[in-house]
Amino acid sequence: MNFQEIFEPPALREVTLRVAKLNGVNLGQGVCLLPSPEIILDAANTAVHKGFNTYAPPQGIESLRVAIAKRLNTFNRIPYETENVLVTAGSTGALEVVSETLLQAGDEVVLFRPFYPYHSKMFARKGVKINFVELKYPDWNFDPDELARAITPNTKLVLVNTPHNPTGKVFTESELQFIGDHCVKRNIPVISDEVYEYMTYDGRKHISMASLPGLQDVVLTVGSYSKTFAITGWRIGYLAAPLSMINNFRTLNDQIYVCAPTPLQHAVAKGIEELPDSYYENRLAEYASKRAYLHEALSSAGFNALKPQGAYYMLAGTSEKFPGMTSEQVSDLLIDKAHLGAVPASDFLGSVVKGDTKRSNFLRFCYAVPDETLERAKQNLAKI
Numbered sequence: 001m002n003f004q005e006i007f008e009p010p011a012l013r014e015v016t017l018r019v020a021k022l023n024g025v026n027l028g029q030g031v032c033l034l035p036s037p038e039i040i041l042d043a044a045n046t047a048v049h050k051g052f053n054t055y056a057p058p059q060g061i062e063s064l065r066v067a068i069a070k071r072l073n074t075f076n077r078i079p080y081e082t083e084n085v086l087v088t089a090g091s092t093g094a095l096e097v098v099s100e101t102l103l104q105a106g107d108e109v110v111l112f113r114p115f116y117p118y119h120s121k122m123f124a125r126k127g128v129k130i131n132f133v134e135l136k137y138p139d140w141n142f143d144p145d146e147l148a149r150a151i152t153p154n155t156k157l158v159l160v161n162t163p164h165n166p167t168g169k170v171f172t173e174s175e176l177q178f179i180g181d182h183c184v185k186r187n188i189p190v191i192s193d194e195v196y197e198y199m200t201y202d203g204r205k206h207i208s209m210a211s212l213p214g215l216q217d218v219v220l221t222v223g224s225y226s227k228t229f230a231i232t233g234w235r236i237g238y239l240a241a242p243l244s245m246i247n248n249f250r251t252l253n254d255q256i257y258v259c260a261p262t263p264l265q266h267a268v269a270k271g272i273e274e275l276p277d278s279y280y281e282n283r284l285a286e287y288a289s290k291r292a293y294l295h296e297a298l299s300s301a302g303f304n305a306l307k308p309q310g311a312y313y314m315l316a317g318t319s320e321k322f323p324g325m326t327s328e329q330v331s332d333l334l335i336d337k338a339h340l341g342a343v344p345a346s347d348f349l350g351s352v353v354k355g356d357t358k359r360s361n362f363l364r365f366c367y368a369v370p371d372e373t374l375e376r377a378k379q380n381l382a383k384i
């Protein structure tokens, strides 16, 4: 990825604007339009009125760090203490702090492709070289030798995202152990971006890399309540890291963001403390049902829809229905004819493969939307 690409707006932005103008259905951006739990909305209101409106400590308020550490112990099986937790401005804030602390221009990093564009752009901004490891369509497996080759003497960081955006891949325990063992051997930190940790389907279990044997000293776990509580605009995320590194990350968090929004930290703490397991189970069941609905809608419209293992995006192959067309062209056609927004593959592959119809033959649809929106999408799909 070159520097110029950083400033190229993703196709996703244009899709959003065009669909809004047509009053169409936007399944492009992953904004997460589901209702947020009442308990945290009330708690935010209370926190604001109680006067929690000034700066929080740069590491985050104590009650939230305690609550996150408990979840890390129980759900993620990572034996961390409160001191290992840094509250950040969304997981984006956590990623930025790590990148700013650990990377310098000329360094190398390893990233799986397709990728979440913020990951690649963050690295490009730092002027580092990205060595890509390909997740292979349609199972999204990777070649272990390719990973071993991608890690060079200049590699300063590896980034893994599970469940993965955009493919939905849930990395298996042996894949994570393999990646982690390589990082241990070469003494390279690895970011594990786990913002979709509660969204794994068909009985799959989310595995946190830092919970695996021997990996705790190299893994930097990045999490967020954006998706879990459907509060993408609140900007509450976290970084959980070994004590040897957390102080530097806290300093950078202070310098870049000062702190995450104080009253909203109080509200999220309350949500974590008080929402029962059934909250997470019910959300997952809702997502599973939306996944089934969208899969059926896209398949019957002639797309090669792939059921994701996790997260809340569905990739749909376009080459059978629209042979020879790039994903950008199919995305344009969907907007014009069906008033339906989806993100073309080029956003997740970068310029290397832009316009290459062999590789860029899919669109990404987000189903974190109300059922009525999915129903409208299905009706609109019938128009193509």
Ligand SMILES: Cc1ncc(COP(=O)(O)O)c(C=O)c1O
Residues within 6 Å of the ligand: 030, 089, 090, 091, 092, 093, 116, 161, 164, 165, 193, 195, 223, 224, 225, 226, 232, 235, 236, 237
């Ligand atoms: C893989 C991944 N990581 C991080 C983020 C950023 O989330 P946050 O709102 O916590 O900054 C997203 C958002 O779409 C994402 O898909």
